[in-house]
Amino acid sequence: MTIRRLLTFLFSLAITAIFLVIALYRVDLNQLLGSLKTADYRLAALGILCVVGSYMLRTARWQRFLRPTKQIPILRLFPVLIVGFALNNLLPGRPGEFARPYWLGARENISKTLGLATIIVERVADGIALIAFLLIALVAFTPLHIDLPPAVETIAIAASILFGVALAGLVFLLVREQLALSIFKFFTRFLPHKIAAKLERMLGSFIVGLHSLKSARDIFGIAGLSLAVWLVESTLYFIMLSAFSALPNVPDRAVASVFMMVLINLGVMIPAAPGGVGPYEAAAIFALSTFGVNETLAASVALASHAISYIMITGMGLFFIWRAGMSLAQASSGETETEIERT
Structure with missing residues (x-):
């Protein structure tokens, strides 16, 4: 391990x-x-379907991003996407975001830069969808007479600015492609x-990766799939709240789900340990405490929800890496493309 990687890991x-x-x-450990x-783990088992379903929807959306370049079957894209998220769960520094374009390029003969562009657009689409859900939740708070902490408004404003700027940059690259290239060449x-x-x-390859946003049909399709991804994930949290008998109303x-x-997925953007451990639990407990759920029960829901998602995605990712005949280090480096091509 290099000094840089060690420092990243320690940080x-x-x-x-x-x-x-x-x-x-x-949190009271005995009560936890x-x-x-x-908990009713028969209900919790349904959460597994939500996890798999949400990642299948992510794959369908990624397929749309790639459509202007190449039509790739969902079942070929699914392992690539899962390996990327599994690597983020296992290694510091979110290496899956960079390994995924390598896996994609090796399997489908697509430029790594183009693949990375689709992932960046994917993240911006996620951010915009999350902001939309947050605004819906904030509107829903009014009839529930819930007093939100000031931090929630700050989070909403900061996230809106961040993803708004990112969206504006992508639109500029698409609408004024030649001007952007001229500025870059300068x-x-x-x-x-x-x-x-x-x-x-x-x-140039990066801009080609944005071409899925030139078609109104694809834009609406991507928007619909983005909303569906997060709606299914919200259903996971609704099921987990039901399994722990939290918030009977x-x-x-x-609304709490x-x-x-929203808060969990904004929280895990913080560069913490692999899998978002820490920010995930803090965001979940903060969100549920807003609804009057005590910290111990909220921690139970958070830990169980995180475990289901982490185990499912990491397990599938390790299986796909094993099937490719690769080690974890090889999978994250993107250097052994021969093995990837055979999967």
Whole structure:
């Protein structure tokens, strides 16, 4: 392990430790274990279907992003997507975001830069969908007479600005493609010719990866799939709240599941330990405490929900890596493309 990777790992562990202390310092361990023992795991088992369903929808959306370049069957894309998320669960620094374009390129002969572009657009689409769900949840709070902490408004504004700027940048690249290339060439002219030419080719491939946003039909399809991804994940949290008998009032439970989903997915963007351990639990407990759920019960729901998602995705990812005859290090480096091509 290099010094850089070691420092990244130690930093992520420190972030995780801080968030776990924030999340769990008021949790009663005996009550937590009791809550985990008495949960209805028949209901919780349905959460597995939600996890698989949400990632199948993610795959269908990724297929749409790639459609202008190549039509790829969902069953060929699914292992690539799962391996990427599994690597994020297992290794620090979110290496799955970079390994996924390598797997895609090796299997389908697609430019790595183009593949990375689709993943960036995917993340922006996720952010916009999450903001939409957050706004829906905030509107739903009014008839429920729930007083939201000021931090929620701050989160909503910051996330809206972040993803708004990202969206504006992508739109500029699409609408003013030649101008964007000209500006880029102006700044790269000071670099050695070979490096500048390579960077310009990479930007060209990146823009090609955005071409799925040029078709109104594809835009609506991507938007619909993005909303479906997060609706299914919200259903997972609704099921888990039901399994732990939290929030017996169904409307409260429905709004809480959406709010929980949004905060968790914004929280795991923080560079913590693999799998978002720490920020995930802190975000879930914060979301549920807003609805009056005590910290111990909220921690039970958070830990069980996280475990279901983590075990399913990591397990499937390791299976696909094993089937490719690769080690974890090889899968994350993207250097052994021969093995990937055979899967």
